[in-house]
Amino acid sequence: MKKLIVSILLIVVVLAALLVAPQVVGEKGYVLISMGSLVIEMTVVSLVISVLIGLLVLWVIVRFLRAIKHLLSGSWQWFGSLSRNKRRKKFYRAIQAYAEGELEESKKAFQATSDGDFDGVNFLIAAQVAHEMGEWDRCQTLLSHAADYDHSRTAAILMHARLLLVRQEPSQALKVLETADENAAEHPQIIKMKAESMASLGHWQQLQNHLPQWRKTLKNDAVPLAQRAAKGKFAEIASKQGANALKQYWEELPRKKRHDTAFRAAYVQQLIEQGMHHDAQECLVEWQRKGPDEILLPLFRQLKMPNPAASISLLEAWIKSDEKNAELYSILGQVAFNAGDYQLAERALLKAVKLRESPADLMLLAEISERQNDNSRALAFYKQGMAANV
Known part of the structure; x- marks a missing residue:
């Protein structure tokens, strides 16, 4: 709108100048246009005014045509909007039907x-x-x-x-x-x-090669994956070359890997699966001299030895420093049970249950009572364990 007003004012100023200028100068001037039998004669002022009026009419026509174009394109957008709304409704209905189980x-x-x-x-x-x-x-x-x-x-x-x-x-x-x-x-x-x-x-070596650069991205998921990769590699060696080859392979690993908790856990797990419980205990005890490790600690539960003295001694030492730790009592009870020492197992498990009622510990107490031919007590532990599991 501003441009239109400015344009009109400009035209008015030009026309005024054309009308006033000849009066001031005293010479209007004439223009003669001859085309065959058609002769047009007008003053310079009239010619300029005619040209300006022609330009103005042309400008109005252009503006009119643009308005029609915008109107038509707006109609297409309107129809397109209707189409998009229809597709959007179909999209929402598709999701609803999927949630309802109507797959077709x-x-x-x-x-x-x-x-x-x-x-x-x-x-x-x-x-x-x-x-x-x-x-x-x-x-x-x-x-x-x-x-x-x-x-x-x-x-x-x-x-x-x-x-x-x-x-x-x-x-x-x-x-x-x-x-x-x-x-x-x-x-x-x-x-x-x-x-x-x-x-x-089973591409264990490839996985091990990539894990160092993936650790930062994987964060907490890195340890289980590293453990799985190491376990796979160790299992492959043990199955093809035997337990001694596995031990030799471990000794030849770089120091950094032998100090990696995931590798240590995988190695101990493989030793246990190979039936080498004494070697596994030796590693677990040696590697946790400074205190229990959350990844290595649960592996004590899998030890099955007639005399796991080193494990029991270490667990009891930790319990003295942390008498309210139910997990340590539970693991001690499991180790003693696997060794056939039911009295120690029962004492440790009762203490664990008192601190934290675990269904697994209660079921183990029930099994101990059964082996001691105390069926009524076993039944009571079973019921308590089932109730705790709900």
Whole structure:
């Protein structure tokens, strides 16, 4: 509106100047235009005024045509808005139908959203629907469509790999995970799933090679994965070359790995599985001289020896320093039970139950009472254990 007013004022000023100037100068001037039999004669002022009026009319026509164009384009946007609303309703209905368990209806509703821009989310959920309907090829196609959207690409890769792992296809899952770009490759879930895929394939050495650079990203998940990788590697050596080869392999590992808690736990676990309980006890006692380790401590429960004196002595020493620790009493009770020392086991377990009522400890007390032919007491412990488990 401002521009229009300025333009009109400008035209008025020019016209005024043209009208006043000849009067001041005293010479109007004439223009003669001859085209065949047509002769046009006018003053210079009249010519300029005619030209200006012509330009003004042309400008008005242009503005009018633009207004019509905007009106028509607005109509198309209005119709497009109706279409988008329809697709949005179908999208919401598809999600509702999926939540209701109406998979066929959900599938049909999602098919009506394929032309809409939902950032690939519609394809992700539609893929889940297809998977639950047993349409695996269609599921993969939908996930590939979802991966075309930047905001859904990582989710599509993760979902595809997760479903492949469920289908027991870890090699394919690993291939899908490798398609992630440089930024997405650092996603904790992608790294975790890569580790799961490698573990499922038995690629223990490959997993061990990657874990040092993944530890910062995986955080608390790094230790169990490192333990699993080490255990797999140790199991592979023990099964192929025997227990002595396993011990030799451990001694030849770099000092850093031999001091890694995850590696130590995996090594002890493998020694126990090889029936080398004395060696396992020796490691557990030696490596926890400075105090109990939350990863190594539970492994005492698996020791089965006729005389686990070193373990019992260490556990009792810890209990003296921490008499309210129910876990230490529970582990002592388990070690004593495995060794056949039911009196010590019962005393330790009763103390553990008094501090913290654990169903596992109560069931173990019931078993001890059974072996001592005290059936009524055993029944009481069983009932108490079942009640605590609810």
